[in-house]
Amino acid sequence: MAAVDETAVPLTRKDYSSDQEVRWCPGCGDYSVLAAVQSLMPDLGVRPENIVFVSGIGCSSRFPYYMNTYGVHSIHGRAPAVATGIAVARPDLDVWVITGDGDGLSIGGNHLIHALRRNVNLTILLFNNQIYGLTKGQYSPTSEQGKITKSTPFGSIDYPFNPLSLAIGAEATFVARTHDMDRKHMQETFKRAHAHQGAAFVEIYQNCNVFNDGAFEEILQKDKRGSMLVSLKQGEPIIFGDDLEMGVALNEYGEAHIVQIADVGLEQILVHDEHRTDPAIAFSLSRLADRPTTPTPIGVFRDIERPVYEQEVTAQLARAQERSGPGDLRKLIESGNIWEVA
């Protein structure tokens, strides 16, 4: 199949928005993510027909219906696998995965980690609302322990996942976090994720105002963001606080922890480097906040280069053709011992 036409044409948000009525609950954080993505699209310069949004099942997974691109609303948890199939078949397409904390980390956890390890060229947006929205409010693999929900009237016992730690552990080459209250930050993060060659994993803190309202309010309320959001910037010391008085340093074990700059001096503050091949510091940063209740890093944690899966698949095909010429069906069928009966 010939590669798609990639010449850019000037387009607007409208060109990327479908005519379908958006059906999330009023006030749902999903709206702001959708708006961020739709209005970012013209900037990315990819024609709508060359884009595919693939999702699983969940409130968030309705997302593809609202994009005027190609889209597959697949089954619960399997979007990374469907998307892998699309990417392998057509490396020329721009493939996005939309998933939720239940979809991507519970039923579909296996596919997510394998898509990351393979480094399939996908932009994966995980809408983490720490709850099962669509099924009306059961706890999810990212819900805090002790969570009271319909299925856990006495509190949940399960220890939660840290999605970024999981992604880094799964050999992800791009890992980032953003949140639904800041369109600009979302767009910067998505843009970076999209530019990344290989699997880009973005966790989005997303408020479900119906079943888990305020899950991130301790860090996302306007007046708290300064002291609770630790913005990661490549090549810069990791500092935060209303007066930028705090920073992140590594202790003797290499663990990231929060310090008062006045106590340790600016030179002790960790300078952020997304490109470190070794994942240890990125991992440590992903664990700085155990829950979104203490100062929490946002931005790009990790961005490294590794061969892209479908490009390698294509390269093997090309090498096979170079070596043996294009497939010859007659030669194939008539291989081995042949005899003739008159």
Place this chain on the structure above:
Amino acid sequence: MTPETTTAQPLSLERVVIRFAGDSGDGMQLTGDRFTDVSAAFGNDLATLPNYPAEIRAPAGTIAGVSSFQVHIADFDILTPGDVPNLLVAMNPAALKANIADVPPGAAIIANQDAFEERNLAKAGYAVNPLEDGSLDAFRVYPVPMTTITLEACKELGVKPRDAERSKNFFALGLISWMYNRPTDQTVTWIEEKFKGKELVQAANIAAFKAGFNFGETAELFDHTYEILPAKLKSGRYRNITGNLALSYGMIAASQQSGLPIVCASYPITPASDILHELSRHKNFGVRTVQAEDEIAAISMAIGASFAGNLGLTTTSGPGVDLKSEALGLAVSLELPLVLVDVQRGGPSTGLPTKTEQADLMLAMYGRHGECPLPIIAADSPSGCFDAAFEAVRIAVKYRTPVILLTDGFLANGAEPWRFPDVGDLPAIPVDFASEPNHDGAFWPYLRDPETLARPWAVPGTPGLMHRIGGIEKQDGTGNINYDPGNHELMVKLRLEKVMRVQQDIAPVDVDGDVDADLLVVGWGSTRGFIKAAMRNVRGSGRKVAHVHITNLFPFPSDLGDVLRRYPKILVPEMNMGQLSRLLRAEYLVDAQSLSKVQGAPFRSAEIEAKIMEMTN
């Protein structure tokens, strides 16, 4: 060492069934394969039945570790790998014990005498050596010190005795090659190629092979050799082929004839893995293979590939089909072409991983929630897997539907001569991707072709045809999410009707045998040859029977009901508890009697024959 140097005139035979049996580590599959290939090239008709344990290396010398390979060669067209062996080659006591029940009195047994020592006898549960206690008096037994002679033959080569011992299967192959006057050069060349770079192994195997051949000639143990002339098969060009290989070639052929590149995503499982292995070798045909993280991922990837305009393919066996069922439903709902190959094996659960069975018919038919119809096709011989694969792709593409292609362990690993088609005669599989809006300047992804009811296939990258599809019920035409009761019923009916229209496109029932028969035998899948062989005998004895073999299991051919009702009695032999017979009863209200066998092995034609005799008495 040419066959002509044998002293006695070879005895002419029409056919022979040989079973090579030994420890899993003894290389019996390789030996059997080799003998098969030589016989195929010689021009015999043949059919094979490999049988091996699920464990890679069960404890050596035990019954559990016995692996066997049966090959039936003949100078006429045969239909099965043979009910019982005329010659059993037993490499150790366990191999004898595990197979002796199948050997009829008067048949020959060649045993590796060296292996019949105390430890091995004990492991096989023999208190006394059966080669010596007269318990085998009903057979013609030839004890041959295969290990000793093999070691002797390799002595000069500098091969360590332990390594030399491993070549004893080639000794057996040499001996049997002598006995049946098989040409030797091909095997020598084959050994040279197979063990290229391993000079010692190469030399040892050739030495053992020649020693076996020469032993036959000089030992005076056997008074003559046998000759089985080339079979007078239908004229044409032939090669030997197994089901899994034929299926892989069929898929590649379908890809070439449709212009759709294959994406085959699979998770390894016996006995289907060889299809993935084979396809992954043919990247120069544009075949992309992915070893997925599990079967759910595998079919999901295939769905993605088909959405993107490739030919999505996933190959598995029963346990994998269980896992794929939800995604198969998605493919039905998305109305995308896709082929799922189920190489059936004994179940439930892990069951009998390496043994054959036909018990996934109901699974293929009904194993999904909701009303979820899809075409089901079954291959009925190893070489027939080529045509079945080609046909599965054709239907999947034309009707935009997933298709389940059923084969089984027997077909997968069994071999037979294949009168392969001329590539120039293969039909094209037309593909019509949507290129234009189809409704007032808009694109409706579920606006159907009036003839096939297939929906348009608009692939990403096509300007103006952007659309979103999913597993949620959608409005016919627009494809928009829609929960209206009337629309759902319409969609359920349309999805079924679309699949039923495959009937317009498939051959009517082909009845073989007597028009005025008292009994109609109805089969599907790999029982074909066994039923035909039984029919030959029964009809030879003057009884009137007819046979119908069903390739399209859903939908059935449209005239099947009429055909069934023409016969007073119906017999359905199946390697399950009567799944097809129940479908026929439910669909056509006919008294289809079931003959079932679930022993992880194909029927013997004699078993079917006996049932036919009983029912026609």
